[in-house]
Amino acid sequence: METLQLIANGFAQASSGTNILFVVLGVTLGTVIGLLPGLGSATGVAILLPLTLGLDPLTALIMLAGLYYGAQYGGSITSILIATPGEPSQVMTTLDGYQLARAGRAGPALAMAAIASFVAGTLTIPLLMTLAPVLGDFALRFGPPEEFTLMLFGLVSVGGMTGENRSKGLAMAAFGVALSTVGFDPQTGLARYTFGNSNLFGGIGFVPVIIGVFAIGELLSQVSSGGAEPIRTRFRDMLPTMDDWRHSKWPTIRSSFLGFFIGVLPGAGATVAAFFGYDLERRLSKRGDQFGSGMIEAVAAPEAANNSAVNGSFVPTLTLGIPGSATTAVLLGALLLYGVRPGPFFMQEQPDLAWGLMASFYLGNVALLILNLPMAPVFALLLRIRYVYLYPGILVISLLGAYAVQNSSFAVWVAAVFGVIGYLMQRNGYPAAPLVLGLVLGGIMEQALVRSSSMSGGDFTIFLTRPISLAFVLLSVAILGVPTLLRLLRTRGERRPVEESA
Amino acid sequence: MITGAAVALVGGVAAVLSVEYGWIRGGGRVGPGFVPGVSASIMAAYGTAITVCGVVRSAADEDPGTDGAAPAGPLPDEADPRERPRDLGSTLQVLGLMLAAIYAMQWLGFLISFSILSFLLVGVVDREGWIRAAAYAVAVGVTTWIVFDVTLGVPLPPGTLLR
Numbered sequence A: 001m002e003t004l005q006l007i008a009n010g011f012a013q014a015s016s017g018t019n020i021l022f023v024v025l026g027v028t029l030g031t032v033i034g035l036l037p038g039l040g041s042a043t044g045v046a047i048l049l050p051l052t053l054g055l056d057p058l059t060a061l062i063m064l065a066g067l068y069y070g071a072q073y074g075g076s077i078t079s080i081l082i083a084t085p086g087e088p089s090q091v092m093t094t095l096d097g098y099q100l101a102r103a104g105r106a107g108p109a110l111a112m113a114a115i116a117s118f119v120a121g122t123l124t125i126p127l128l129m130t131l132a133p134v135l136g137d138f139a140l141r142f143g144p145p146e147e148f149t150l151m152l153f154g155l156v157s158v159g160g161m162t163g164e165n166r167s168k169g170l171a172m173a174a175f176g177v178a179l180s181t182v183g184f185d186p187q188t189g190l191a192r193y194t195f196g197n198s199n200l201f202g203g204i205g206f207v208p209v210i211i212g213v214f215a216i217g218e219l220l221s222q223v224s225s226g227g228a229e230p231i232r233t234r235f236r237d238m239l240p241t242m243d244d245w246r247h248s249k250w251p252t253i254r255s256s257f258l259g260f261f262i263g264v265l266p267g268a269g270a271t272v273a274a275f276f277g278y279d280l281e282r283r284l285s286k287r288g289d290q291f292g293s294g295m296i297e298a299v300a301a302p303e304a305a306n307n308s309a310v311n312g313s314f315v316p317t318l319t320l321g322i323p324g325s326a327t328t329a330v331l332l333g334a335l336l337l338y339g340v341r342p343g344p345f346f347m348q349e350q351p352d353l354a355w356g357l358m359a360s361f362y363l364g365n366v367a368l369l370i371l372n373l374p375m376a377p378v379f380a381l382l383l384r385i386r387y388v389y390l391y392p393g394i395l396v397i398s399l400l401g402a403y404a405v406q407n408s409s410f411a412v413w414v415a416a417v418f419g420v421i422g423y424l425m426q427r428n429g430y431p432a433a434p435l436v437l438g439l440v441l442g443g444i445m446e447q448a449l450v451r452s453s454s455m456s457g458g459d460f461t462i463f464l465t466r467p468i469s470l471a472f473v474l475l476s477v478a479i480l481g482v483p484t485l486l487r488l489l490r491t492r493g494e495r496r497p498v499e500e501s502a
Numbered sequence B: 001m002i003t004g005a006a007v008a009l010v011g012g013v014a015a016v017l018s019v020e021y022g023w024i025r026g027g028g029r030v031g032p033g034f035v036p037g038v039s040a041s042i043m044a045a046y047g048t049a050i051t052v053c054g055v056v057r058s059a060a061d062e063d064p065g066t067d068g069a070a071p072a073g074p075l076p077d078e079a080d081p082r083e084r085p086r087d088l089g090s091t092l093q094v095l096g097l098m099l100a101a102i103y104a105m106q107w108l109g110f111l112i113s114f115s116i117l118s119f120l121l122v123g124v125v126d127r128e129g130w131i132r133a134a135a136y137a138v139a140v141g142v143t144t145w146i147v148f149d150v151t152l153g154v155p156l157p158p159g160t161l162l163r
Helices: A002-014 A017-034 A041-052 A057-082 A088-102 A106-140 A144-161 A166-180 A206-224 A242-264 A270-284 A297-320 A326-337 A351-372 A376-384 A387-406 A409-427 A433-456 A467-501 B002-019 B034-062 B088-125 B130-151
Strands: none
Touching: A002 A057, A002 A351, A017 A041, A017 A057, A017 A351, A041 A057, A041 A326, A057 A088, A057 A106, A057 A297, A057 A326, A057 A351, A057 A376, A088 A106, A088 A206, A088 A270, A088 A297, A088 A433, A106 A242, A106 A297, A106 A351, A106 A376, A144 A166, A144 A270, A144 A433, A144 A467, A166 A433, A166 B002, A166 B034, A206 A387, A206 A409, A206 A433, A206 B088, A242 A270, A242 A297, A270 A297, A270 A433, A297 A326, A297 A351, A387 A409, A387 B088, A387 B130, A409 B088, A433 B034, B002 B034, B088 B130
16 A cells, blocks of 8 residues: 555656656657667667756656657667667567568557557556565576576577578577677686787677668668669558557567566566567467568567566666666666665665656656657658668668767778678578677676686586576577477478388 | 588687687686687587588489488578579679778768768769759768767767868
């Protein structure tokens, strides 16, 4: 009862006229920032953070929540319209979202992305409010071995996403992990695969790689196939149908909960959640074999998962003071700036601010839906522009996005080189998503492996002696082994009648 | 088949290089070469598998006696090749101009080199007319400058000639 009273107080404080004005401003600015490749939600919040200085702490936090949700959605818009995910967590949205856009269904894809994010927020913010203390304790039990095996499971399952080309998917995942090791080894300071080039000492950033393999690779592919035709659809075709909602309803709900619990765990948060959300629905759906060709639920699932994962990642941030992701690290910095000190006693010591903050996440979600849902068909109009006038702009903005991440000209070269690699991968049926996941998770995986190795004195059976890590190992083995086993059995079944008839 | 061999080659070379970083450190702990080595070895193994499957399939396709009965189940390489490119020349033009613009960036700066790139893409590659190309290039340059440099404060590289 007391909790309900605190929640009501939180909403009452967060929904004053001034706060609503600032959340609307935050969502609008965030959406614009999110439209620019390379400036993901964490960077967007960091860039616009100075705008909130001088505001009342709660108002500032509400505006930041709006900025964050707006930036996330802005990234989804570019993922869907021009195959340019702003950050790794939007890679899975690109796969089917872009295919839907090419089929003239950008409006429904954009609308469903907004709706799925809203539903995810609606379902998981109450979880954050009520379960945070309990889940914070669970997150503490998730040590390096569990973290490593979770990442391993994510990488292995990505191979299954690539349908017939499992070998190609797994080869690209391994390529991504190998790429993540370029640069100084964090443990020993040894330079790996740098060949004396100082630009490589800091490693290969994943944003230029994403921009290269997705945006520039797709652009080169479109140019070689004569350029995409402008897409002219009727306005009513730009709105989602009841059928779209029917297909997306359960995937959205399932991925919301899945994403939240993945977000609670330390690690890559929203990216892993989006991959798992997509993969789960691909396996559960009757039309899972068509994922990748433009299925609306394949947009809804990763969008719900990555949104709710961020809410999940606030559990360790608010209850333990440990940021669960890059975005929460930036937001944690903002909280500290306003004198808010998250930790085990945050909710008891500063209940007004704690509940007001959580209510502000929800208001950010609501503002995003109200502002951007009617705008989805308008954004989709971008595809009516002839490709001749679209691709030079996409190319310039993409390369600038790669530059803007670290203000580095070398990153522009990285994006260009990976553009060529992405083009060759597309033409030869190599999936790009496992490469990105490998690159994003590789560094975290290596750290978890090194820590596990130190914990056990080099004994790798540590992964088999802890229940959670053992479960992930078994799941990984099952995902790798079961399809091969089924194929062998099918081959034997097909040969037997031939041998009998001979 | 060729791409599979390329993947195997890159993985193989990376795996060999990783040995000198040291796979295992004192006390049996994971060394700096372990993760690069294992991931590159996996890459090489799958690259080899893709190549071998491609070779087997090619052999089966060439031999009508086998009636296409080479390995059952989906083969990993070139399972669904896209249609042949209609205009590889345009791709090479775009690629060449993009690389030239990035190279010129150190002297001309981002805005000028990429405005010239936009002009050449619209005017030369797509032959939309010089006036349209010039207007487009100016629009791209001005928009980029306003959004990134003025509004967001992202400093664009000015180039040594204009510094």
